[in-house]
Amino acid sequence: MASLVWFRRDLRTTDHPALLAAAAGEGHVHAVVVFTPETWREHGVGANQLTLLCRRAQSLRVELNELGIPLHAVHADTFAATPSALLALAEEIGADRLHHGFEHEVDERERDEAVRLAFENAGKRVHAHHTQTLLPPDAVQTGTGGPYKVFTPYKRSVLKQLTAEGDLVAGLRPEQQAKPCEAIGSIPDAIEGAGTTVELGAFDLGEKEALAGLDAFLAERGAQYEAQRNFPAVAGTSALGVAFALGTLSPRTAYVHALRRLTSHPNEAKGLDTWISELVWRDFYRHVLFHFPRVCMNRPFDLSTEAVEWRNNEDEFQAWCEGRTGYPLVDAAQRCLVATGWMHNRLRMVTAQFLTKHLLVDWRWGERFFAQHLVDYDFASNNGGWQWSSSTGTDAAPYFRVFNPISQSEKFDSDGTFIRKWVPELAELRGKDLHDPSRIAPLLRSDLDYPELIVEQKFGRQRAIDAFKTARASL
Ligand SMILES: Cc1cc2nc3c(=O)[nH]c(=O)nc-3n(C[C@H](O)[C@H](O)[C@H](O)COP(=O)(O)OP(=O)(O)OC[C@H]3O[C@@H](n4cnc5c(N)ncnc54)[C@H](O)[C@@H]3O)c2cc1C
Structure with missing residues (x-):
C-alpha cells in the first residue's frame, strides 16, 4: 500500500x-x-x-x-x-x-x-x-473561547502559544525512499489562455533559493526592517511574498529563523519583531476568514458598510488601473503593479484607499484587479488588505482617516525616486511639484503629458467620509 x-x-x-x-x-x-x-x-x-x-x-x-x-x-x-x-x-x-x-x-x-x-x-x-499558517486558525481563541477580531491581542496570543511550542518542526524533511514509479502527467509551463508578458524570473524561486533569500534578508536587512519598510524606492522588505503565497517557504520556518536571529542578535529586535508581526498579520487574515466565511463570499466583515453607496464610475476605475489619476504616487504604484506584478505594501495601502475613498469605487473591484496582477496574490491577505484600506474589515482603518496621496508621497518617496522611475513624464519636476503637479501654473502644466487630477483631494476625502456617515445613519 x-x-x-x-x-x-x-x-x-x-x-x-x-x-x-x-x-x-x-x-x-x-x-x-x-x-x-x-x-x-x-x-x-x-x-x-x-x-x-x-x-x-x-x-x-x-x-x-x-x-x-x-x-x-x-x-x-x-x-x-x-x-x-x-x-x-x-x-x-x-x-x-x-x-x-x-x-x-x-x-x-x-x-x-x-x-x-x-x-x-x-x-x-x-x-x-x-x-499554511503559524498556528491553525481555530487554535487561537479569546478568553471567552471565540475568535479574535482585533489584531494586537491576537498577536499576543499567537506569540505566547508559539513560544510554548519551542522549536517547532522547522527544517524537517522526509528520508529518501526508493522511487516507486515515474511521475504521471505533464506539468505545463503556463496555464493555457492565461499568458503573461511580465518578466517573472526574480519571483521564480525554488525551495533552496527561498530559504537563502530568507536568511539573507534576516542577516542583512532584518535589523532595519522597521525603519525602512515604508519606502518604496528602498529594498527594505523581504520580497518573499510569492514564496509564502505558493508555500515554497513555510511561515513556521520563517518564524523560527527570525527567532534564532533575534536570539543571537538581540540589538536587532526592533526590526525583527516588526517582521514577525507581519507574519502574524498573514495568519490573522486567515483566522478572520475561517471564522467569518462571509468575507470569502464577496461580503464585508463590517456589515454596516454594506449600505455604502459606491459611485463605481467605470472610466475613473480604468484611469486608476492604468495609472492616470493625476496623483503621481498612485499612478507610479499602479504602473509598477501592471509592469512587474508586484507592489510595495505602503503603496498597496495608498492606492487601495485612493480607489475606495477618493473615487468611492467598491473595494471588490480593486481586490479583483490586484488578484489579476499580483505575483504574491493570496486570497486572505488581499481581502484583508482591501477591507482594511476601505474601512469595511475587522480592525480596519477608521473611515474618517483617509490617506492624503500627496502627503503620503512627500513622506515616503520624498526625493521622488520611485515616481521618476514609473512616471517618467514627470522626471524633470522638483520638490512639491513632483508630488502634486496640479500646483504648477496651467500654461506650464500643459507641456507635461500628464493627466489633470481625477478628483480634488479634499473634495474626494469629504465625499467618502459623508458616504460612510450616511451608510451608518441608515442602519
Ligand atoms: C490592498 C492590499 C492588498 C494586499 N494583497 C496581498 C496579497 O494578495 N498577498 C499577500 O501576501 N499580501 C498582500 N498584502 C499585504 C502586503 O502588502 C504584502 O504581503 C507585502 O507587501 C509583500 O511584500 P514582502 O514579501 O516584501 O513583505 P514583508 O514586508 O517582507 O513581510 C513578510 C511577509 O509577511 C506577510 N505580510 C506582510 N505584510 C502583510 C499584511 N499587511 N497582511 C498580511 N500578510 C502580510 C507576507 O506573507 C510577506 O511576504 C496586501 C496589502 C494591501 C494593503
Whole structure:
C-alpha cells in the first residue's frame, strides 16, 4: 500500500506536516498537484501567479524526485471534477491514504469535504494537516473561547502559544525512499489562455533559493526592517511574498529563523519583531476568514458598510488601473503593479484607499484587479488588505482617516525616486511639484503629458467620509 500527498499552496519538501506524516507511515510515498484552471480563473487568479505556480510545480517535481517521490500531475479543470480525478490516480498507484494541508477558504473547504467523502466511500483514509499558517486558525481563541477580531491581542496570543511550542518542526524533511514509479502527467509551463508578458524570473524561486533569500534578508536587512519598510524606492522588505503565497517557504520556518536571529542578535529586535508581526498579520487574515466565511463570499466583515453607496464610475476605475489619476504616487504604484506584478505594501495601502475613498469605487473591484496582477496574490491577505484600506474589515482603518496621496508621497518617496522611475513624464519636476503637479501654473502644466487630477483631494476625502456617515445613519 502507498500514500498520496496532495500539494496545494504548500509547494515545498521541508517543514511540510502532510509530507512528513506520509513518510512516517508504511509503504511508498507519492505526491500530486491538481490543476483546476477553470476554477482558478473563476476565483480571479491572474496569469502572473498561475505561471509561477506551474513553474514552482515543475521545480517541486525535481526536488521531490531527489527524495524518490514522484510528483504526479492531475488535470481536473474544476474543483467539482477534483474528487473523481484524484481518486482515479489513487487507484492507479495503489494509494490507500491521502494526506493534504488545510485550505481555509469556503470553496476549498467544500472541495476537500467532497474529496474526503469520495475517498472514504472507496475505503481509503484522508488526513488533513496544517501546512499554511503559524498556528491553525481555530487554535487561537479569546478568553471567552471565540475568535479574535482585533489584531494586537491576537498577536499576543499567537506569540505566547508559539513560544510554548519551542522549536517547532522547522527544517524537517522526509528520508529518501526508493522511487516507486515515474511521475504521471505533464506539468505545463503556463496555464493555457492565461499568458503573461511580465518578466517573472526574480519571483521564480525554488525551495533552496527561498530559504537563502530568507536568511539573507534576516542577516542583512532584518535589523532595519522597521525603519525602512515604508519606502518604496528602498529594498527594505523581504520580497518573499510569492514564496509564502505558493508555500515554497513555510511561515513556521520563517518564524523560527527570525527567532534564532533575534536570539543571537538581540540589538536587532526592533526590526525583527516588526517582521514577525507581519507574519502574524498573514495568519490573522486567515483566522478572520475561517471564522467569518462571509468575507470569502464577496461580503464585508463590517456589515454596516454594506449600505455604502459606491459611485463605481467605470472610466475613473480604468484611469486608476492604468495609472492616470493625476496623483503621481498612485499612478507610479499602479504602473509598477501592471509592469512587474508586484507592489510595495505602503503603496498597496495608498492606492487601495485612493480607489475606495477618493473615487468611492467598491473595494471588490480593486481586490479583483490586484488578484489579476499580483505575483504574491493570496486570497486572505488581499481581502484583508482591501477591507482594511476601505474601512469595511475587522480592525480596519477608521473611515474618517483617509490617506492624503500627496502627503503620503512627500513622506515616503520624498526625493521622488520611485515616481521618476514609473512616471517618467514627470522626471524633470522638483520638490512639491513632483508630488502634486496640479500646483504648477496651467500654461506650464500643459507641456507635461500628464493627466489633470481625477478628483480634488479634499473634495474626494469629504465625499467618502459623508458616504460612510450616511451608510451608518441608515442602519
Ligand atoms: C490592498 C492590499 C492588498 C494586499 N494583497 C496581498 C496579497 O494578495 N498577498 C499577500 O501576501 N499580501 C498582500 N498584502 C499585504 C502586503 O502588502 C504584502 O504581503 C507585502 O507587501 C509583500 O511584500 P514582502 O514579501 O516584501 O513583505 P514583508 O514586508 O517582507 O513581510 C513578510 C511577509 O509577511 C506577510 N505580510 C506582510 N505584510 C502583510 C499584511 N499587511 N497582511 C498580511 N500578510 C502580510 C507576507 O506573507 C510577506 O511576504 C496586501 C496589502 C494591501 C494593503
